[in-house]
Amino acid sequence: MFDFLGQYYKLFLQGTGLTIIISIIGILLGIVLGLLLVLLRRSRFKVLQYISRIYVSIVRGTPSMIQVMLIYYSLSKGIEISQVQVLGSGLDRIIPGSIALGLNSAAYTSEIFRSGIISVPTGQMEAGLSLGMSEKTALFSIVLPQAVRNILPALGNEFITLIKESSVLFYIGVQEVTAQALGVGGTLYDYIAPLLVAALIYWILTSVMAWILGIFEKKMGKKYSITEQNG
Numbered sequence: 001m002f003d004f005l006g007q008y009y010k011l012f013l014q015g016t017g018l019t020i021i022i023s024i025i026g027i028l029l030g031i032v033l034g035l036l037l038v039l040l041r042r043s044r045f046k047v048l049q050y051i052s053r054i055y056v057s058i059v060r061g062t063p064s065m066i067q068v069m070l071i072y073y074s075l076s077k078g079i080e081i082s083q084v085q086v087l088g089s090g091l092d093r094i095i096p097g098s099i100a101l102g103l104n105s106a107a108y109t110s111e112i113f114r115s116g117i118i119s120v121p122t123g124q125m126e127a128g129l130s131l132g133m134s135e136k137t138a139l140f141s142i143v144l145p146q147a148v149r150n151i152l153p154a155l156g157n158e159f160i161t162l163i164k165e166s167s168v169l170f171y172i173g174v175q176e177v178t179a180q181a182l183g184v185g186g187t188l189y190d191y192i193a194p195l196l197v198a199a200l201i202y203w204i205l206t207s208v209m210a211w212i213l214g215i216f217e218k219k220m221g222k223k224y225s226i227t228e229q230n231g
Contacts, residue, residue: 001193008184008194011088015180016201018087022098022176023163023205029102030162034109041114052110059107065168067104072096072172088175097169105162112154116147149220156213160206167202177201 005012040052059067072093075081081092120143128138148155170179181198185191 002197004184004188004193005197008187011175011180011184012177012197012201014087015175015177015198016205018089018094018174019163019166019176019201019205021086022094022101022169022174023159023166025098026101026105026162026166027159029099030105030109030158033102033106034113037106037110038113038117041110042117056107056110059104064100064104064165065171068097068100068168068172071100071103075099088180089173093169093172093174097166097172097174101162101166101169104165105158108158108161109155112151112158113147115154116151117143119150120146152213152217152220156210156217159213160209163205163209164202 037052037055040048043049075096076092081095083090083092085091086094117139124142124146125135125138128142129135133141166176167178169176170182173179175183177198181194182191185194188194
């Protein structure tokens with residue numbers, strides 16, 4: 001059933017490598033932009049608050065496939081991106097696809113950050129302010145580190161979801177795992193076995209991500225338990 005892997009395994013390896021790359025870019029963009037959206041949401045200016053809320057509402061209320069296509073076609077018309085090949089796909093497709101993933105993830109990540117900040121007792125911020133810190137310094141030095149500890153499981157679930165969501169990039173020709181599986185299936189006139197291989201690859205990637213996040217959770221738990229004991 002899986003005899004075809006001897007001939008096509010390199011395509012699946014390329015697709016896996018590309019999935020990892022675009023997922024990492026999407027995760028990093030999602031974290032940075034998600035944090036920015038939270039800061040806008042906490043701004044004193046109503047306009048910035050509305051911008052953040054509307055962005056999150058639009059992204060969460062529209063299909064990721066349409067978002068990917070809109071960003072791809074918009075960037076293709078407005079910016080000339082190099083067609084240099086990376087693991088079988090051109091940068092003109094990888095870059096828009098990765099940006100689309102990051103923009104999508106940012107909306108969900110911002111809500112996760114916001115819930116984490118809310119979960120930190122207000123006394124923590126007040127303590128920082130009483131020590132002479134600015135609100136910004138207190139937020140980044142006191143509140144956010146505690147918030148990250150609280151939201152790490154939810155943040156990890158978002159990262160795992162993003163890895164799986166990367167499969168929608170095959171609509172714009174990014175040769176990630178799903179695209180490679182469909183390509184091999186079309187050649188063999190049998191899609192079941194290639195798609196099973198793709199499913200296995202996604203399962204392995206998400207399992208590894210869950211394992212890494214589990215290590216981070218344990219380390220952060222030990223760090224804060226030691227800090228609380230010393231305090």
